[in-house]
Amino acid sequence: MKKTILSGMRPTGRLHIGHYVGALENWVSLQGDYQNYHLVADLHVLTTNTNTSNIEDYTLDMVMDWIASGIDPEKSPMFRQSQIKQHSELFLIFCMLITKSRLERNPTLKEQVRDMEIDNMIYGHLGYPVLQAADILLYKGNLVPVGEDQLSHIEITREIARKFNFEYGNVFPEPDPKLTKFSRLPGLDGKAKMSKSLGNTIFLSDAPEDIFASVKKAVTDTQKQRKNDPGRPEVCTVYTYHEKFNPAETETIAADCRSGALGCVDCKKRCATAISDFFEPIRERRAPLAANPEKVKEILLDGETKARKVAEETMRQVHEAMKLG
Numbered sequence: 077m078k079k080t081i082l083s084g085m086r087p088t089g090r091l092h093i094g095h096y097v098g099a100l101e102n103w104v105s106l107q108g109d110y111q112n113y114h115l116v117a118d119l120h121v122l123t124t125n126t127n128t129s130n131i132e133d134y135t136l137d138m139v140m141d142w143i144a145s146g147i148d149p150e151k152s153p154m155f156r157q158s159q160i161k162q163h164s165e166l167f168l169i170f171c172m173l174i175t176k177s178r179l180e181r182n183p184t185l186k187e188q189v190r191d192m193e194i195d196n197m198i199y200g201h202l203g204y205p206v207l208q209a210a211d212i213l214l215y216k217g218n219l220v221p222v223g224e225d226q227l228s229h230i231e232i233t234r235e236i237a238r239k240f241n242f243e244y245g246n247v248f249p250e251p252d253p254k255l256t257k258f259s260r261l262p263g264l265d266g267k268a269k270m271s272k273s274l275g276n277t278i279f280l281s282d283a284p285e286d287i288f289a290s291v292k293k294a295v296t297d298t299q300k301q302r303k304n305d306p307g308r309p310e311v312c313t314v315y316t317y318h319e320k321f322n323p324a325e326t327e328t329i330a331a332d333c334r335s336g337a338l339g340c341v342d343c344k345k346r347c348a349t350a351i352s353d354f355f356e357p358i359r360e361r362r363a364p365l366a367a368n369p370e371k372v373k374e375i376l377l378d379g380e381t382k383a384r385k386v387a388e389e390t391m392r393q394v395h396e397a398m399k400l401g
């Protein structure tokens with residue numbers, strides 16, 4: 077039997093190319109070898125947003141990106157977390173298997189507190205890795221393809237699975253994370269992570285002219301001030317994008333940047349072209365989906381029927397193991 081992949085994203089805005097290179101690309105490349113399940117983490121949105129008015133639009137937009145990137149609705153159920161009630165029940169049970177101090181030690185949470193300037197954290201935000209553990213283990217996920225910021229959460233998931241199995245009997249696997257080579261794509265502003273909340277993104281569905289405009293304002297090596305100054309590719313965000321999206325030219329670009337033969341304006345144009353070309357097939361596959369959101373809604377309903385069956389069976393096993401009714 078194929079092993080299971082579970083991975084999801086929050087519908088908090090349009091997907092950016094960091095989401096693609098950090099996670100989505102692996103979802104697609106592993107589909108076939110694994111049984112994939114993909115979660116629209118709409119309940120997770122509530123950890124940082126009280127405004128829910130955009131969730132439906134963002135959900136459809138995100139699922140369009142997933143499908144256009146190559147997730148096949150026939151093979152890989154896609155579903156909204158809020159529509160499968162078992163996530164909430166398993167979350168509640170898992171809340172009893174982890175301490176508050178363990179959750180407070182989570183480095184990703186500390187990073188979020190810093191980046192989003194949160195000074196008074198809600199209870200649900202502290203506990204969101206526990207909900208994530210429920211998301212993964214409800215489908216008995218073996219592999220979780222995610223970006224680097226999620227590693228600490230997979231570790232918490234493993235600890236919860238171990239604790240449950242020890243207390244009640246062996247129900248859950250201990251899932252492994254799966255990173256890509258670009259598990260933390262830097263943002264246009266040079267910050268370590270491209271992120272919606274930091275406003276330093278290129279969106280997956282951006283038109284070529286938007287990609288050009290975004291890359292044009294990207295931060296490069298700040299010591300390279302004039303066109304012919306020698307530059308340092310290793311500190312340049314645009315160079316990182318070349319490495320991912322323009323591998324054939326990377327070596328010459330690095331050499332020409334170092335010697336001062338290549339200026340940033342020209343380098344950025346080549347970078348924007350490469351990014352735009354890379355995502356062209358995705359933009360093309362996306363257009364008919366964008367014209368037919370009803371179809372995407374049907375795909376979600378179908379995915380939810382399939383996911384619910386798995387969730388029900390897991391919860392039956394949980395109840396049996398815990399002698400709960």
Ligand code: ATP
Nearest residue numbers: 085086094098099222223259260261270271272273
């Ligand atoms: P953002 O991080 O942009 O604010 P988010 O936190 O709402 O968005 P998530 O749903 O947490 O988005 O992220 C979805 C997936 O994309 C996760 O696996 C995450 O690790 C990955 N990811 C997000 N940003 C990046 C990035 N810059 N580089 C690599 N992977 C990323």
Ligand code: MG
Nearest residue numbers: 086225226271
């Ligand atoms: Mg995130």
